[in-house]
Amino acid sequence: MLDILLERFNYIPIIILMMTGLYVVFATGNLVKRLVGLSLFQTSVFLLYITLAKVFGGQPPIIADAHGDDHGAAAAGHGAAEAVLYSNPLPHVLILTAIVVGVATLAVGLALVVRIREAYGSIEDEALNAADYSRDTGAAG
Amino acid sequence: MTDLTQYLDYALIGMLLAVAFAIVRLRNLFAVVMLMGVYSLLCAAWFVSLDAVDVAFTEAAVGAGISTVLLLAAMLLTAREAEPSKPQRHWAALAVVVAAGAALLYAVPDMPVYGDAESVANAYVGRDYLEQTPHDIAVPNIVTAVLSSYRGFDTLGETVVIFTAGLGVILLLGFGGRKREPKGKPAAKAAPAARAPKAGKPAKPVKEEGAS
Amino acid sequence: MSPHLILRVVSKLLIPIIVVFGFYVQFHGDFGPGGGFQAGVIVAVGVILYALIFGMEEARRAVPPAAVRYLMAAGVLLFAGVGVATLLMNGAGEPVNFLDYDALHPDQSHHTGQHYGILLIELGVLFTVSSVMLAIFYAFAGRIPDLPDEDW
Incomplete structure (x- = not known):
């Protein structure tokens, strides 16, 4: 059992990091800090994917000799399958776009928080709940 | 596994x-926000x-650059300090997190071995991309090839x-061309402020104001 | 104005280098790390740095919000347009898929069509990503009143 975990030691700190982000999301009422927690969680998920793609002794997935147009196909014929190891490019592609999409959606969330602040005067969720459910402002909310 | 870079990894994980934990x-x-960067x-x-x-x-570029700037801007527009939350909320959050983390840890033995070139995650489609790209696309950077050609529709x-997302932010916040009027007349300011983000059209005069 | 003299001088030197580096990342993305997403972010960061140091008004004069708005849409249209073009350019009489760049150029043995296609769609990604990042920044920064000096 310990062997199995030691071979996969990378997942354990990443799970702790993911859960730290989740904890921030649940435990704080401040909406900005909650979004920070969400992106902490998100970045840790990126780490999970990229460690999946790691190959020991591998290179970054950039093939040196596929460069020329003339001999690209010829070089690839005997070059690609040789002993050079590369890390798996597929998770890299998925995460690369996810990072940029992540910041765009973070911006939407922050824009919502800014609008909430303008409408309610607070970004603490308990204050927001109180404003929504209290009898005085019930009609407005 | 025996190379020295693993100590670098341990240091980074630490x-x-x-x-x-400091963010928590x-x-x-x-x-x-700075710690997030x-x-x-x-x-x-x-x-x-x-x-x-x-x-x-x-x-x-994105995480340490743009998102820090955005979070700082949002912080300036909202609050500088988070209020402490109630202790029972911490315990509830801790219970949820421990349960979810235990479930994830239970799944760890089924995950592929770290750094294994023959693991299920690395052996099939990823390796096919590595082998096929020189024949199909002849671009050295496999990531670019997969991103823009094999999975172009995805991109x-x-x-x-x-x-x-950019459109959503513009609809929520306007294009930023609007001048903040002096705060003496909140009623007059509230009406255009409420209207401008909703429809795209009121942004037009705003733009000319910004250009002039 | 004057308290940030060092910031102004340093950023005046840095901003052109940042933008040139962004374009290097864009057009060298086939051969090294990089591509439209990274380049778009870097170019946007150059403009954001300019706005932070010299003020929003200057930045809006340099990169007008109207241009940002058009570029946002133009990037997506360029990307999707390449897909439509591959559908229409059915040169060899074979059925072609959406975003199948081989149709863009008859030279199959050197993959010229693939290179054209990747160049064009990365350009579309560059336009969209950089202008969306700028639009988001303009939207947030347009709400912030000018910072008093003690907040620096």
């Missing part, structure tokens, strides 16, 4: 954990160590998502 503990939002930069450093140079590049979708 720093990541320290920064994450702190209530000053400026410090939290540090976290992204540490992640980028680990990505380089994991041979994911493209991802590291993106994470360093089109991502681009549309980014476009839509």
